[in-house]
Amino acid sequence: MKICFLGAGNIAQAIISGLLKAEVLPADIVCIERNSEKIVLLESQHISVQSLGSLADNMFDLIILAVKPKDAIAAAQDLMNFAPHTPVLTLVAGIEIAQYPNPDLIIRAMPNTAAAYNKGITALYANNKALHAFQHSIELFEKVGHVMIMDREDDIHIFTSIVGSGQAFLFKILNTYLTKLKKLSKGNDEQAIEMFKDFVGSLGDLFNQEGDFEMLINKIKSPGGTTQAGLESLEKNNIDLVIEEAFKAAEQRSIAINNES
Known part of the structure; x- marks a missing residue:
C-alpha cells in the first residue's frame, strides 16, 4: 500500500511511527511538508518528502489530509486539483465530510496518539463505504491498533470525547x-x-x-x-x-x- 501524508503534525507522526513499527516500508510512505524541523524528522525515518505536484506523477492507495482545521478545505481542494479522482482520508477534527469538495471521495478518520505504539483506536466514516480506499483505510489503521466504523458521522463527536480526549x-x-x-x-x-x-x-x-x-x-x-x-x-x-x-x-x-x- 502506497501512502501519502499532506502534513506531518503530531497525529500524522504517531501514525507513521506505528506503521514503521508494524514493518511498513519507509519507501511506501511519502509526506508533503514544508516545516524544516519536521522534514529533518521525516528524513531521519527514511520517509521521502515531496512537493504537492508529485501527486500528479505518482499513484497512491491513500492520500491522507493531516493539516490544521483552518487549512483543511483549501488543502483538500489542492489535492483534488492534482489528483481529481483519488479519495482523500482526512484526519482533521471538527470538519464534516459535506464541507469538503467532492464529499463522496472523502473518508473521515479520528485516530488517537496511541497509534504510535500500535495501540490506537480509530473511528472511520464515509458517505461511500464502497470505496476501495475505505477498505485501505481499515487496513491502515488496523496496523496501528483497532478500528471502529461509525454508522453516523455525528457519532464521531462522542468517540472524540471518549477515546480522543x-x-x-x-x-x-x-x-x-x-x-x-x-x-x-x-x-x-x-x-x-x-x-x-x-x-x-x-x-x-x-x-x-x-x-x-x-x-x-x-x-x-x-x-x-x-x-x-x-x-x-x-x-x-x-x-x-x-x-x-x-x-x-x-x-x-x-x-x-x-x-x-
Whole structure:
C-alpha cells in the first residue's frame, strides 16, 4: 500500500511511527511538508518528502489530509486539483465530510496518539463505504491498533470525547497518583516515577487477566477497610458524574468546533 501524508503534525507522526513499527516500508510512505524541523524528522525515518505536484506523477492507495482545521478545505481542494479522482482520508477534527469538495471521495478518520505504539483506536466514516480506499483505510489503521466504523458521522463527536480526549482525563487522574508517590518518596522523584510506571503497567495486566472492573475492585476491597472508605468517598463526591460531565463537555466542544468551521 502506497501512502501519502499532506502534513506531518503530531497525529500524522504517531501514525507513521506505528506503521514503521508494524514493518511498513519507509519507501511506501511519502509526506508533503514544508516545516524544516519536521522534514529533518521525516528524513531521519527514511520517509521521502515531496512537493504537492508529485501527486500528479505518482499513484497512491491513500492520500491522507493531516493539516490544521483552518487549512483543511483549501488543502483538500489542492489535492483534488492534482489528483481529481483519488479519495482523500482526512484526519482533521471538527470538519464534516459535506464541507469538503467532492464529499463522496472523502473518508473521515479520528485516530488517537496511541497509534504510535500500535495501540490506537480509530473511528472511520464515509458517505461511500464502497470505496476501495475505505477498505485501505481499515487496513491502515488496523496496523496501528483497532478500528471502529461509525454508522453516523455525528457519532464521531462522542468517540472524540471518549477515546480522543479521554486519554487526557485519565492522565489528569493518574497525575494525582504520581504526585502522591513523589511526596512519599521524599524527593526521590526517579524512584517514584519507576514505581509509577510499574503501577500503571500492572493496571492493564490485571484488566487483561480479569476483564471486569467490579471483580477487580472486589478483590482489593474488604468490608470496613481502607479501600471501602476511599470508594465511599468517591461515590459521595459523584465521581461517575464528574467523569460523565467531562465526556459531555468534550462532546459539546467537538460539536461547537464543527459549527465554527
